[in-house]
Amino acid sequence: MMVDIHCHILAGLDDGASSLEESVEMAEMAIADGITHVVATPHSNGEYQFDPQRVRERRDELQDRVGNRLTLATGCDFHLSYENVQDIKTNIAKYTLNQKNYLLVEFADFAIPPSADDTLHQLHLLGLSPVITHPERNRLLRAQPDRLRRWLHQGCYVQITAQSLLGKWGKGTQKQVEEWLDEDIVHFFASDAHNATTRPLKLAEAREVVVQRRGESIAKALFEENPLAAFEGRALPYEPQQPDIAARAPRAGRRKRFIFF
Ligand SMILES: [Fe+2]
Known part of the structure; x- marks a missing residue:
């Protein structure tokens, strides 16, 4: 059983599924892939307004169509x-995964404000566990990975897009995922599916790559046990200790880049 904590399976809410029929197609794709639980996480950002009532209605509509072959819950791709x-701050459960305590957090590709560290800390104080979504696709975080490591020390988690590991977001992104996988700073894989074609709701192929690279028990943790724990609002069963950032020597040979946060 695999659990997908990040996807845009519901129609008419953002740039995800274009119709209920496509939602059903994505759900069938997930079932065929061995996925048992899906959290539908529409965007909440400058472009898309997040209305929990509408999200809930779309979920119910889709759940009716697929029956009990797939468990659907709601959350948010929280900008x-x-x-x-x-x-x-006024309503925590409005945005969290399955209305528990894990929250997907996405950053813009072109700017991450210096205040982000403090904002993530504020989310902690609310009792939330922020999950940083697909940092491997963010060139700013790829250029300054110690920033991500600091957030991990603050108690944040890392979610990687399954398709990134398969090279669908380019070679650089794929290499970054491999590096972070080997460093044990990944907590979840998710589909971040947007449709039934170019951004599909599939995890099995990426899971197999993780089995080959890190073994079955880590693959099981990242595709099944950790996502299910987030789904149910429990502590993560797999949470590797992070080395002290200050003790890490800078990586030799890495090109210097001038990118300001
Ligand atoms: Fe997303």
Whole structure:
């Protein structure tokens, strides 16, 4: 059983599924792939408004169509904007995965404000466990990975897009995932599916790559046990200790880049 904590399976809410029929197609794809639980996580950002009532209605509609072959829950692809953070303070469960305590957090590709560290800390103080979504696809985080490691020390988690490991987001992104997998700083894989074609709701192929690279028990942790724990609001069963950042020597041979956060 695999659990997908990040996907855009519901129609008419964001740039995900274009119709209920495509939602059903994505659900069938997930079932065929061996996925048992899916958290539908529409965007909440400057482009897409997040309405939990509508999200819940779309979930129910899809659940009716697929029956008990797939368990559907709701969450949010939460953009770390000032407005969103103010709003979550008034209603935590509005945005969290399956209305528990894990929260997907996405950053813009082109800028991560210096205040992000403090904002993530504020989310902690609310009792939330932020899950940083697909940092491997963010060129700023790839250029300054110690920033991500600091967030891990703060108690954040890392979710990688399954397709990134298969090279669908380019060679550089794939290499980055391999590196972070080997460093044990990955907690979840998820599909981040948007449709039934180019961004599919599949995990099995990436799981097999993790089995080959890190073995069955880590693959099971990253595709099944950890996502299920987040789904149910429990502590993660697999949470490797992070080395002290200050003790790490800078990586030799890495090109210097001038990118400001
Ligand atoms: Fe997403």
